[in-house]
Amino acid sequence: MIDSTALTLQVRISEAILGIALIVHCAPSSDITFRMPERSAPRRAGDLSRQIERAVQATQIDDIHTHLYDPAFGDLLLWGIDDLLVYHYLVAEALRYLPLPFNRFWQLSKTQQADLIWEQLFLQHSPISESCRGILTTLNALGLDTRKRDLNSIRRWFAARKPARHVDEVLDLAGVNTVCMTNSPFDDLERPIWERGFRRHPRFKTALRIDPLLLDWPRSAQRLSEWGYQVSRTLNAKTLGEVRRFLEDWGTRINAGFLMVSLPPNFAFPARTAAAILIEKAVLPHCGDTGRPFALMPGVKRGVNPGLRLAGDGVGLSTLAPLEYLCATYPQHKFAVTALARENQHELCVLARKFRNLHLFGCWWFTNTPSLIGEITRMRTELLGLSFTPQHSDSRVLDQLIYKWRHSRTVIHQVLLEKYQDLEDTGWKVTEAELRRDVQALFGGEFARFCNFNPQSDVPNNPS
Ligand code: RAT
Ligand code: ZN
Numbered sequence: 001m002i003d004s005t006a007l008t009l010q011v012r013i014s015e016a017i018l019g020i021a022l023i024v025h026c027a028p029s030s031d032i033t034f035r036m037p038e039r040s041a042p043r044r045a046g047d048l049s050r051q052i053e054r055a056v057q058a059t060q061i062d063d064i065h066t067h068l069y070d071p072a073f074g075d076l077l078l079w080g081i082d083d084l085l086v087y088h089y090l091v092a093e094a095l096r097y098l099p100l101p102f103n104r105f106w107q108l109s110k111t112q113q114a115d116l117i118w119e120q121l122f123l124q125h126s127p128i129s130e131s132c133r134g135i136l137t138t139l140n141a142l143g144l145d146t147r148k149r150d151l152n153s154i155r156r157w158f159a160a161r162k163p164a165r166h167v168d169e170v171l172d173l174a175g176v177n178t179v180c181m182t183n184s185p186f187d188d189l190e191r192p193i194w195e196r197g198f199r200r201h202p203r204f205k206t207a208l209r210i211d212p213l214l215l216d217w218p219r220s221a222q223r224l225s226e227w228g229y230q231v232s233r234t235l236n237a238k239t240l241g242e243v244r245r246f247l248e249d250w251g252t253r254i255n256a257g258f259l260m261v262s263l264p265p266n267f268a269f270p271a272r273t274a275a276a277i278l279i280e281k282a283v284l285p286h287c288g289d290t291g292r293p294f295a296l297m298p299g300v301k302r303g304v305n306p307g308l309r310l311a312g313d314g315v316g317l318s319t320l321a322p323l324e325y326l327c328a329t330y331p332q333h334k335f336a337v338t339a340l341a342r343e344n345q346h347e348l349c350v351l352a353r354k355f356r357n358l359h360l361f362g363c364w365w366f367t368n369t370p371s372l373i374g375e376i377t378r379m380r381t382e383l384l385g386l387s388f389t390p391q392h393s394d395s396r397v398l399d400q401l402i403y404k405w406r407h408s409r410t411v412i413h414q415v416l417l418e419k420y421q422d423l424e425d426t427g428w429k430v431t432e433a434e435l436r437r438d439v440q441a442l443f444g445g446e447f448a449r450f451c452n453f454n455p456q457s458d459v460p461n462n463p464s
Helices: 004-026 046-059 072-076 080-083 088-097 102-108 111-123 130-141 151-159 164-176 192-195 211-215 217-226 238-254 274-289 306-312 323-328 342-354 372-382 398-423 434-450
Strands: 059-064 178-179 259-263 292-299 336-338 358-360
Touching: 004 358, 046 398, 046 434, 059 434, 072 164, 072 192, 072 238, 080 088, 080 111, 080 130, 080 151, 080 192, 088 102, 088 111, 088 217, 088 306, 102 306, 111 130, 111 151, 111 434, 130 398, 164 178, 211 259, 211 274, 217 274, 238 274, 259 274, 259 358, 274 292, 292 323, 323 336, 323 342, 342 358, 342 372, 358 434, 398 434
Parallel strands: 059 178, 259 292, 292 336, 336 358
Antiparallel strands: none
């Protein structure tokens, strides 16, 4: 006896077969063969998830933007529990609770600030924000017992670490191969170390950061002239030539992989501003000569609340027309971009589809939270496939590499699982070797390809 469910199923199958027969019949004669959707022996979701997890965990990351320093820079390389606690992301959160004038907070020692932040964000309230959770992920991964809530024993544990060994152990624990520093000749603590020279750590790469040069030309003109460059405040041909010499000197001295600048939301290009003139007449010629990409980070409103110091910067929606202009007008140049505003992400993806000299990277700063990494990475894969770099850590404290990458890896795994699951539903099979290849592309391979790619030797852009 056939029950009604089986009967309905049989009718549906017959309808489906009839539908396919009609399509085949009506289709113009071709060598396309039609068949029922492939459903045989699908890989179990658990297996696929494990394979992706293996690829995501095993792939060593090239972290393309951090604020860490080569250990040769001594105290400039921050690490340990107090530096973790006084990270400006946590300062902003703690000062929301602390009944203390900002200047009183800044007068305290680092240890006192850390004590207050621990008290407010970990003991008086549950530490559920991304930055707080990050500290606990880090401590837990390092083998410390977070249940004890004992700040002083955590301090003692770090005090017993040997910095030189700690660096490699943290990088290894974080699954990070190399980190790219943010190197600024305008930083008075950093500059003399470069001038003196030192033996480079092979896992620390360099990027030349030029915010002051572009965003505060009067002050930078003064500094460049102190350093022997013949510049005037007027951006005439001689001055621009000297700025190029400065970029050349520092690009070579630090062996910079690329140049970087963060920009306000209203950045304009082309324009008669010092920033736009310097970009057009010094930065882009330098990048053209050397093949170095220019990384732009639009959307930061500096000093929205200056009393908070480093924690006082905000976000604004950027106009991306200047970026479109740059990509279209300088097809031989390479632009790497991360935008701070969530609302800029979709337009940016569409722009990257139009211009292959544009590489999108990272979920920057306020977008480096699990929910936004998920959203942005999903959108990027849907519009760009694998031709982008989903994340950079922006770590300022060495140990942060552990949590920033643990948290990001988890989200990237989830997004990839969804995407490969969708592929499997079509009958397409991705091998484990292909999964590893794809993850390597996302974790630094694609950025390396972009940096080495020479747009001049290839056919022009072909917008889709
Ligand atoms: O994320 C941060 O730590 C910010 O303070 C900025 O440094 C930002 O990442 C930048 O590079 O300007
Ligand atoms: Zn940064």
